[in-house]
Amino acid sequence: MQVKNYIQSNKERFLEELFSLIRIPSVSAKHEYKQEMQLCAQRWAEVLISSGVDKACVMPAAGNPVVYAEKLIAPEAPTVLVYGHYDVMPPEPLELWKSNPFEPLVRDGRIWARGADDDKGQAMTQVKGFETALNLGLLRCNVKFIIEGEEEIGSPSLESFCRQHKELLKADVIVVSDTSMISREIPSLTTGLRGLAYWEVELTGPNRDLHSGHFGGAVANPIHTLCKLLAGMTDADGRITLPGFYDDVEDVSPAERAMIARIPFDEAGYKASIGVDELFGEKGYATLERNSCRPAFDICGIWGGYTGEGAKTILPSKAYAKVSCRLVPHQNHKKIEALFADHLSRIAPASVKVKVTALHGGQGYVCPIDLPAYKAAEKAMGIAFGTTPLAVRRGGSIPIISSFEEILGIKTVLMGFGLEQNAIHSPNESFPLDFFYKGIETVAGFYKEYR
Amino acid sequence: MQVKNYIQSNKERFLEELFSLIRIPSVSAKHEYKQEMQLCAQRWAEVLISSGVDKACVMPAAGNPVVYAEKLIAPEAPTVLVYGHYDVMPPEPLELWKSNPFEPLVRDGRIWARGADDDKGQAMTQVKGFETALNLGLLRCNVKFIIEGEEEIGSPSLESFCRQHKELLKADVIVVSDTSMISREIPSLTTGLRGLAYWEVELTGPNRDLHSGHFGGAVANPIHTLCKLLAGMTDADGRITLPGFYDDVEDVSPAERAMIARIPFDEAGYKASIGVDELFGEKGYATLERNSCRPAFDICGIWGGYTGEGAKTILPSKAYAKVSCRLVPHQNHKKIEALFADHLSRIAPASVKVKVTALHGGQGYVCPIDLPAYKAAEKAMGIAFGTTPLAVRRGGSIPIISSFEEILGIKTVLMGFGLEQNAIHSPNESFPLDFFYKGIETVAGFYKEYR
Numbered sequence: 001m002q003v004k005n006y007i008q009s010n011k012e013r014f015l016e017e018l019f020s021l022i023r024i025p026s027v028s029a030k031h032e033y034k035q036e037m038q039l040c041a042q043r044w045a046e047v048l049i050s051s052g053v054d055k056a057c058v059m060p061a062a063g064n065p066v067v068y069a070e071k072l073i074a075p076e077a078p079t080v081l082v083y084g085h086y087d088v089m090p091p092e093p094l095e096l097w098k099s100n101p102f103e104p105l106v107r108d109g110r111i112w113a114r115g116a117d118d119d120k121g122q123a124m125t126q127v128k129g130f131e132t133a134l135n136l137g138l139l140r141c142n143v144k145f146i147i148e149g150e151e152e153i154g155s156p157s158l159e160s161f162c163r164q165h166k167e168l169l170k171a172d173v174i175v176v177s178d179t180s181m182i183s184r185e186i187p188s189l190t191t192g193l194r195g196l197a198y199w200e201v202e203l204t205g206p207n208r209d210l211h212s213g214h215f216g217g218a219v220a221n222p223i224h225t226l227c228k229l230l231a232g233m234t235d236a237d238g239r240i241t242l243p244g245f246y247d248d249v250e251d252v253s254p255a256e257r258a259m260i261a262r263i264p265f266d267e268a269g270y271k272a273s274i275g276v277d278e279l280f281g282e283k284g285y286a287t288l289e290r291n292s293c294r295p296a297f298d299i300c301g302i303w304g305g306y307t308g309e310g311a312k313t314i315l316p317s318k319a320y321a322k323v324s325c326r327l328v329p330h331q332n333h334k335k336i337e338a339l340f341a342d343h344l345s346r347i348a349p350a351s352v353k354v355k356v357t358a359l360h361g362g363q364g365y366v367c368p369i370d371l372p373a374y375k376a377a378e379k380a381m382g383i384a385f386g387t388t389p390l391a392v393r394r395g396g397s398i399p400i401i402s403s404f405e406e407i408l409g410i411k412t413v414l415m416g417f418g419l420e421q422n423a424i425h426s427p428n429e430s431f432p433l434d435f436f437y438k439g440i441e442t443v444a445g446f447y448k449e450y451r
Numbered sequence: 452m453q454v455k456n457y458i459q460s461n462k463e464r465f466l467e468e469l470f471s472l473i474r475i476p477s478v479s480a481k482h483e484y485k486q487e488m489q490l491c492a493q494r495w496a497e498v499l500i501s502s503g504v505d506k507a508c509v510m511p512a513a514g515n516p517v518v519y520a521e522k523l524i525a526p527e528a529p530t531v532l533v534y535g536h537y538d539v540m541p542p543e544p545l546e547l548w549k550s551n552p553f554e555p556l557v558r559d560g561r562i563w564a565r566g567a568d569d570d571k572g573q574a575m576t577q578v579k580g581f582e583t584a585l586n587l588g589l590l591r592c593n594v595k596f597i598i599e600g601e602e603e604i605g606s607p608s609l610e611s612f613c614r615q616h617k618e619l620l621k622a623d624v625i626v627v628s629d630t631s632m633i634s635r636e637i638p639s640l641t642t643g644l645r646g647l648a649y650w651e652v653e654l655t656g657p658n659r660d661l662h663s664g665h666f667g668g669a670v671a672n673p674i675h676t677l678c679k680l681l682a683g684m685t686d687a688d689g690r691i692t693l694p695g696f697y698d699d700v701e702d703v704s705p706a707e708r709a710m711i712a713r714i715p716f717d718e719a720g721y722k723a724s725i726g727v728d729e730l731f732g733e734k735g736y737a738t739l740e741r742n743s744c745r746p747a748f749d750i751c752g753i754w755g756g757y758t759g760e761g762a763k764t765i766l767p768s769k770a771y772a773k774v775s776c777r778l779v780p781h782q783n784h785k786k787i788e789a790l791f792a793d794h795l796s797r798i799a800p801a802s803v804k805v806k807v808t809a810l811h812g813g814q815g816y817v818c819p820i821d822l823p824a825y826k827a828a829e830k831a832m833g834i835a836f837g838t839t840p841l842a843v844r845r846g847g848s849i850p851i852i853s854s855f856e857e858i859l860g861i862k863t864v865l866m867g868f869g870l871e872q873n874a875i876h877s878p879n880e881s882f883p884l885d886f887f888y889k890g891i892e893t894v895a896g897f898y899k900e901y902r
Contacts, residue, residue: 196764322757
């Protein structure tokens with residue numbers, strides 16, 4: 001009750017502190033936001049200090065700076081390391097936003113803004129939950145925070161930062177709020193994540209755009225060649241054709257498949273919510289398996305030739321695509337990256353030149369459900385949301401989670417408060433206000449339980 | 452000799468008049484150039500008047516205005532109708548131009564600018580050749596000019612303009628300079644053109660860009676679906692798979708194939724000039740057949756999803772392509788347009804919605820080589836270029852040429868002075884200065900011959 005009361009008394013301030021972070025357009029994918037990254041990191045340090053940490057600082061890293069903070073209560077107490085990220089996805093296409101992505105507002109019980117959920121809103125549940133537990137005298141452990149600025153571009157500098165600051169980051173468990181629940185009615189904790197491999201493909205045909213009347217029929221069209229190469233990456237059954245791709249994919253156990261089958265899934269509602277008449281994926285697997293514990297191939301972007309108004313009759317010189325694979329635990333993203341680049345170069349016809357650049361990648365992850373921190377999170381979430389959360393694998397990737405395990409030797413509990421309909425990475429991202437506060441309540445409850 | 456002398460005495464002025472036209476960026480594909488279209492039409496009328504026509508006017512049309520001019524010397528004399536176009540292709544990509552596309556300059560014996568060849572430079576050879584013949588007293592026929600402003604977008608208003616002004620446009624033959632020769636060493640006259648069908652394809656998958664981690668594997672990716680649909684439009688032998696596509700394609704006669712085989716073709720030089728290691732096209736046909744008397748399928752542009760810097764992990768909502776077919780005589784572009792739209796809608800999976808918009812099209816054309824005007828052109832070009840031109844089919848499309856035949860009942864002689872390396876429709880378009888003047892000489896010689 002005291003937790004709920006504290007949150008109720010401070011809810012306007014919590015929201016204003018979150019808004020002050022959202023208003024800084026910390027888009028890591030674009031160089032022009034370099035200065036905003038620094039400003040956003042500094043603002044996080046201020047927010048952490050006002051939340052009660054002993055110290056907070058903006059630490060230099062190879063790329064965008066990392067915010068570090070700590071509250072150490074006793075050397076013998078266990079230590080929780082909270083991870084979050086202050087960078088956000090690009091807001092484009094801007095014309096589809098109903099309001100300014102960097103001017104947050106509350107409408108229909110939701111916060112609307114880029115980063116409202118991913119990850120400013122969610123990371124704030126950690127900070128304000130910590131503040132609540134601290135101020136109510138519930139905290140029984142040491143707490144450290146790292147908030148990085150490159151998660152959306154694959155955390156290229158965080159691994160070296162971790163290697164460099166192993167002692168500083170020493171902890172018993174890592175806690176992260178950057179994942180989603182099954183639904184508003186079915187709270188869940190994420191116990192598995194997919195890995196990722198992401199490439200940019202550049203095909204060059206003729207050395208300039210050619211007149212399609214004079215050359216069409218005689219010279220291979222690089223866009224068409226790219227279409228043929230990418231079309232062949234999956235077969236009619238939705239299986240990825242890249243030779244060797246499935247070598248390290250673990251068969252999902254019958255027990256786990258049975259558990260997935262118990263998760264309520266409304267296919268008609270799912271299709272309606274995203275506006276498609278038919279789903280498509282790997283044959284032999286259910287939708288909830290296809291998007292969580294099976295790998296996937298996607299084309300995230302494609303471009304080439306004339307894309308303006310009207311009709312320009314050219315046989316273009318160049319064609320490009322951004323291509324990704326979601327990977328499952330045991331698949332090595334570096335191996336897959338190399339397989340794809342080699343394969344594409346090998347199967348491309350001599351009529352084009354192929355360049356494949358790996359843009360980012362990371363490993364999948366599995367969290368054991370008997371971990372004390374998992375049990376504490378499960379109990380706290382059950383109290384805040386009114387029902388015990390399910391343990392589920394999710395399809396997204398947080399590549400750094402598996403790196404934490406590898407470099408720091410620490411397991412992570414994924415205590416996420418997102419929902420599918422929050423449209424993270426899309427226009428009109430949002431975060432339900434009640435989830436923001438229930439998230440804070442869960443985190444405060446976690447600190448009450450965990451010791 | 453008198454023709455050469457007249458051209459020599461006026462060559463600087465001819466060039467300056469051409470430059471005054473090039474400096475007006477008359478890009479028909481983009482609405483923002485509406486005013487420049489009007490200015491360019493007016494400038495053509497001024498140039499025609501100063502070249503000796505009785506009258507020249509800018510006539511309203513459904514789209515951009517049409518410039519009309521005439522010099523009527525005797526009612527009983529035959530009449531030549533000269534057709535050209537004052538609009539140009541968009542200059543993009545601008546960063547590849549070595550100089551401003553709309554600030555013409557002479558370098559290495561060439562005029563460099565958008566429209567230097569297509570079609571401002573070539574149309575000026577007609578106007579200045581006419582001026583030369585007129586001022587030297589060589590003209591034996593009436594001459595009419597129409598210069599339109601929508602050729603590069605498929606002449607959408609010219610057919611109705613022709614139907615509306617049938618009497619005004621009455622003539623015995625149409626003459627057009629808007630095609631290319633085989634090479635600098637091998638002058639040629641174009642006796643066949645390909646038709647064109649051009650579509651924009653829009654695929655819609657989910658109603659918004661989705662997070663590829665949460666949805667990848669469960670929802671069809673519309674870019675990937677577009678790749679699969681377009682990849683299948685040709686088979687491994689380079690044949691177009693659209694059912695019914697080849698129904699009306701005339702088999703090229705053994706005699707014509709033998710004539711094509713006599714045209715010198717340096718495959719290594721051709722490949723080197725466009726920077727490709729291997730050519731590709733329909734099996735069973737030579738390169739010069741594939742790009743002239745056989746149809747072709749091309750993707751002129753493609754776009755969708757995230758195309759900015761870095762890696763954005765989305766499963767996009769939309770995918771687009773600009774797709775075209777070059778057609779051969781007897782293929783009906785409207786029939787092909789409908790075939791493609793129907794076929795794509797039929798084969799697309801239920802996971803996407805397909806929208807196909809026909810952007811422009813036109814019929815192919817064949818010119819008989821025993822036409823008196825053809826004979827006059829052949830002789831005049833032989834004198835100016837030092838060798839009798841070959842009669843050849845070309846792969847480009849001037850859809851209005853077949854419409855002239857259909858609506859006005861008049862055949863066209865294609866008296867083009869372009870060269871492949873002039874890079875029309877591409878960055879760094881150019882036109883050799885000597886061809887500009889030899890073109891003028893040919894046209895003056897044509898008027899000397901034709902009666």
